[in-house]
Amino acid sequence: MKSVYKKILILSLVIIAVLVVLKLSNDNFKKQKISQFTIKINTQGGPELVTEEEVRSLISQGYDSLTKREVGEIDLEWIENITRTNPFVSTVDAYINIDASLSVDILQRKPILRVFNTKGETFFIDSDGKMLPLNKGASPGLIVTAGDISERYLPSQQYQYFDSVSFDQARVLTTMHKLYLIASEISKDNFLSKLITQIYVDDNSHFELIPVIGDQNILLGDVDGLHIKLQNLHHFYKLGYKTINFSQYKTFDIRYHNQVVGVRKIFETEEPKKENDI
Template sequence: MAEPVNKNVITRQQLKALGWMASLLLGAVVILAAVNHRKGSAVKGVEVDIKPLPNGDLLMQPVDVRELIHKAFGYEFESRSVRTVEIDRLERVLEKDPLVEDAEVYLDSRDFVRVSVTQREPVIRIIDKDGWNYYLDKNGKRMPLSKHFTARVVVATGSIPEYVSDYLLRERHLLRHLFLLSQDLRNDAFLNAMIGQIFVSSNGDFILAPMIGDQKIVFGKYEDAPDKIKNLKIFYREAMPYEGWRKYRSIDVRFRGQVICK
């Protein structure tokens, strides 16, 4: 006859399950205590990393980022409680700066606030007809000059109209054509290295000034830009080595399929 089962006896499997539950509960308590302890700890410092532009330029310095933070919050983060650090607000504050394209902020395991900044990339410097001086970034948006460094980009001067925020949407806007031309030059390794300035005449023609030689390149309007650039490169590649850089004072590519030199 089988012995009756004592329902009050805890089996080995049940003991094991209870042990696991106790371990999980203890772990949760430890983690919660650690989180609460960390929230009560103080920020030990702010570390700022600014990613250089492709050519190595730094248009802003870590001290500029710290000044932006202090101006927005009114205090230094060092020695303040970790729980008071508003990560999202801090990122928004930094991304409002016209030199900043993106900002990422986080608290590391050592209670340091880590700030990573991606700079906006200027592609052309504009000095317009009224003397306003600024950059256009790679997306065509206006950005101010840097107090630390002058970006090594093509400079445009002359009869350049006032900046308006929707100029890229205006098909015939001269500033739009100027920006597109600067992009064409920038995307060509040879011309990007050679052209240093664009002058806009009173009739809206573009005149390019090379880094080497004293000649001017009369580009004309932006119309047929790919054809003009192609002809200009052929001339520099095939004719200039034989004629020399100083022979011509003017190189005119305004007319389709032609390069007229004087």
């Protein structure tokens, strides 16, 4: 029995000794000066919308010189919160490495749509459905939308993504929410994202797509069954462009279930027929 107590006592002393060493080690670590400060920005394959200089400027509001500060003085949560005030920052992770270096990893937002509303405002919607202010670096290659869009720019506004939308759901969604869903589906398709350059809004339930090739309008209708409609359009352009003379058509209609309906152009003849011509 004494042997058991002795083993427990020894084990307890070892644990206490380890805890003391860890505490002293942690205290010593906290007293170390920050050895290096690095910022990594993941642009998600897009243009740079957040710069190192901008991030350093934000953090300098609380820390004039990080490399002169001790590890224990650094408030990582504050650094993350102040960095998030940049509207183009999606997520941020600040941490201190074992060598006392400070790292800030940033995931940049990815704009997918540029909006021109009827109020004279222009702004972006990103892949997470969030409204973003204008940034010159983000404009090239983005889908542009205009028409009957009355919703104003609200920095706090963020729309929810839906995998599918029923007819009843489509009736209650706002125009901007629908535009986000359309742009999101297009941006996920490598072929369509290169084909479609504009979305025109006739009204809340009638949307038109403008392709980069040809002079046709594509009638999308509402967002119910959106994924299937765009899938049909993808296959139609990819497979039909070699066999169909697209120049003969003024409109392609994808509003109907599993169909792409082409409306031909009307060409006037040089000499109109007379009534008695056969």
